[in-house]
Amino acid sequence: MTDIFKYQDATLSSMSKLLSSLKEEEEINRICREHSLNMALLKNLFLLSAKGYNNTILANKLGIHRVTVQRYAESLKRMKQSDYLKLFTFVVREEDVKDGR
Amino acid sequence: MFKTSDLDDMQIEFVERQVFFNKTNQDQPFEKVNDQINENMGVINYPDCSYLTFSKKILKSVVEEQIKMNGEFIILPYFKDETEYDVVEKIELAEILKRGFSKKDIILEVSYKLEDVVIQNQIIPAAKSEKFDHLALFYGVHYGQYPAFDSICKKIVFFKMMTGKRVFCVAVPMIFSGDRKIINSRLLPIWSLVCDGWIRNWRQGGGSNSIKLVDFIDLKNKDFQGWLESGHQTGEVVSHVGTTVYSLFKEGHENEPSRKRYKKIIEDEILSEVYSVTPNTIESFLRSKCPEIYIIPIEIAYTEKMIQKYIRNAPWSNERSFEDLWLLENHLRKNLSPRFTQTQIELIEKLVRADKKIPISEMIKELNRLTNSK
Numbered sequence: 342m343t344d345i346f347k348y349q350d351a352t353l354s355s356m357s358k359l360l361s362s363l364k365e366e367e368e369i370n371r372i373c374r375e376h377s378l379n380m381a382l383l384k385n386l387f388l389l390s391a392k393g394y395n396n397t398i399l400a401n402k403l404g405i406h407r408v409t410v411q412r413y414a415e416s417l418k419r420m421k422q423s424d425y426l427k428l429f430t431f432v433v434r435e436e437d438v439k440d441g442r
Numbered sequence: 443m444f445k446t447s448d449l450d451d452m453q454i455e456f457v458e459r460q461v462f463f464n465k466t467n468q469d470q471p472f473e474k475v476n477d478q479i480n481e482n483m484g485v486i487n488y489p490d491c492s493y494l495t496f497s498k499k500i501l502k503s504v505v506e507e508q509i510k511m512n513g514e515f516i517i518l519p520y521f522k523d524e525t526e527y528d529v530v531e532k533i534e535l536a537e538i539l540k541r542g543f544s545k546k547d548i549i550l551e552v553s554y555k556l557e558d559v560v561i562q563n564q565i566i567p568a569a570k571s572e573k574f575d576h577l578a579l580f581y582g583v584h585y586g587q588y589p590a591f592d593s594i595c596k597k598i599v600f601f602k603m604m605t606g607k608r609v610f611c612v613a614v615p616m617i618f619s620g621d622r623k624i625i626n627s628r629l630l631p632i633w634s635l636v637c638d639g640w641i642r643n644w645r646q647g648g649g650s651n652s653i654k655l656v657d658f659i660d661l662k663n664k665d666f667q668g669w670l671e672s673g674h675q676t677g678e679v680v681s682h683v684g685t686t687v688y689s690l691f692k693e694g695h696e697n698e699p700s701r702k703r704y705k706k707i708i709e710d711e712i713l714s715e716v717y718s719v720t721p722n723t724i725e726s727f728l729r730s731k732c733p734e735i736y737i738i739p740i741e742i743a744y745t746e747k748m749i750q751k752y753i754r755n756a757p758w759s760n761e762r763s764f765e766d767l768w769l770l771e772n773h774l775r776k777n778l779s780p781r782f783t784q785t786q787i788e789l790i791e792k793l794v795r796a797d798k799k800i801p802i803s804e805m806i807k808e809l810n811r812l813t814n815s816k
Contacts, residue, residue: 377658377681379711381718397454401482404444404457405710408703412682 369431372424376416386413387432443486443610443641446473451706456482463641464513465490468504472511486549487511489519490644492582492613496521496528501535509543517549520580520612524553526560533564537573551578551612554594561597569605576638577601578610584643585627586615588735595636595739599746603771606754608638615643616709617656617663620733627663629656630732631713635724636743653691655701656708658682661731666691682707721748721784738778745783749774752787758794766802773806777813786812 373380382405389399396410403410417425443461455478456462462483466472468491475485489504501518508516516539518532529552536548552565568574579594598609614633620626633640652665657672658680664672669687676688683690683704689697690704712731719727724744728737749771753759759767770790774783786809793800793808 379715382711382714384718385714400452400454401456402458403714404454404460405452405714406703406706407453409707409710412707416681 365427365431368427372420372428375424376420378413378416382409383413383428384432384435386410387429388436390414443639444483445641445644447644448642455479458482460484461486461639463488464511465644468494468500472507484515485513486515486517487513488517488612491519491521492580494521496524496531498531501532505535505539513546515547515549516543517551517578518574520551520553520578526557526564529556529560529564533568533573536568540573540575547576548574549576549578549610550574551580554579554581554590554597556597558597558600561601566601566604569601569607576608576610578612579637580612581615582613582643582645583615584617584645586618586630588619588621591618591736592739595743598637599743602746602750603775606750610639610641611637612641613643613645614640618733618736620662621735626733628733629661629663629708629712630736631709632716632732632736632740634716635719635740636747638747653693653701655690655704658708658711661708661712680704721780724780741778741780744780745775745778748780748783748787753790756791758798761798762802770802770805773809 369380372378373383382403385403386399389402394402396407396414399410400407417428443463444457445463445465449455449457455476460483462475462479462485464472464475464485465488468489472487472489479485487508489507491500491504494500501521504519505516518536521528532550532552536550539546539548550565550568556565565577569577579597581590581594583590594611598611601607601609611633616629616631617627618630620628654663654665655669656663657669657674659672662668662672666687669691670676674687676686678687679685680687680690683700685697685700690700691697715727715731721744724741728740732740753767753771753774774786777783777786789808789812790805793805
């Protein structure tokens with residue numbers, strides 16, 4: 342924790358932002374653990390499936406087993422809608438930050 | 443890189459923008475590659491000669507076969523127990539091929555055991571004088587261990603440093619020993635972090651007496667007892683395959699498909715994680731997923747990959763002398779943190795954007811300032 346703050350401008354607002362993003366990350370980790378999902382793979386699947394690709398194309402694009410894609414798709418369908426939204430918002434926002442938006 | 447059997451296992455026809463490894467044994471013709479693979483993947487036609495002793499005749503015949511296949515690469519394959527003399531023969535043929543087929547990439551494949559002196563005296567001078575384009579290191583084991591991995595990483599880094607060329611790793615293991623002894627083996631498919639392309643070993647490993655599976659919590663390869671000792675319950679449902687720990691380990695052919703599917707899913711997940719690693723996340727990834735002794739060689743090789751990509755092959759580096767770039771690169775090599783190297787590279791890019799002709803000495807001064815302010 343202290344490591345994170347060492348490199349930041351430790352203003353109150355930046356600290357509270359960091360704390361809330363850490364909390365969010367914890368929550369995302371909890372959802373992933375509960376459904377045995379891997380965040381890195383989930384992120385790739387989310388971003389590509391948003392473009393409308395089917396399971397076979399997703400497997401071809403990511404170089405993964407078709408069963409893995411099916412398992413992730415089913416886990417997402419089965420999970421609580423609130424959890425799904427949390428995951429989706431997290432992935433989209435992370436991508437936005439990466440793209441500098 | 444993917445083989446036919448990998449694609450079959452994954453139940454997919456191709457993997458976009460990846461390399462298809464069309465392997466055949468030396469005495470058999472290459473399989474015809476289907477149109478979908480040709481359209482979506484690069485193809486390496488690979489004659490497996492790893493079980494044969496070196497012969498100039500065989501070498502020529504496998505090269506001729508590859509020329510007939512008209513692929514983008516020609517590989518001069520590794521032969522069993524090849525000597526320095528054999529490597530020199532391969533380099534001579536590579537030079538001839540390079541002159542005759544300027545549009546094809548020539549890959550020189552050698553054993554990971556090859557003495558450093560041969561690399562230094564034969565391979566590096568040949569690479570520098572453009573006698574071949576890429577180096578491939580043949581590993582050929584099912585179960586990796588630290589000393590060999592460390593030696594491979596050293597070879598990769600040294601070769602890249604001296605030549606700036608790509609290195610592929612062929613027939614590599616996915617499971618490694620956890621430390622210097624052969625215990626606590628782990629799923630560790632970290633090859634994409636250390637080299638520019640890799641293909642897993644195609645030979646069957648020695649069978650184990652007990653059924654072992656990679657625990658999804660710590661990625662250690664354990665038997666049933668090991669899973670229970672790590673806190674799993676016999677009735678616990680492994681959600682990856684929707685079956686209990688007990689059934690997953692139950693002997694018998696009927697449980698084999700679940701085990702196979704489980705292995706595949708775990709590999710997919712960890713490979714996706716490895717591919718998603720960035721200079722900012724690699725350190726936390728390695729510290730959470732990788733035995734400690736492997737971390738330093740991986741970080742050194744990863745940093746070298748970054749240096750090659752962002753400095754040696756950067757468009758602005760064409761206008762700089764080799765000696766100048768060497769100075770700058772060595773400055774970057776002083777630290778082992780990929781995250782800090784990334785920060786330094788960003789600073790260099792910023793300086794170059796501001797002044798295209800900024801002297802290297804100025805860049806180093808700025809980098810020193812950055813290091814001191816850390």
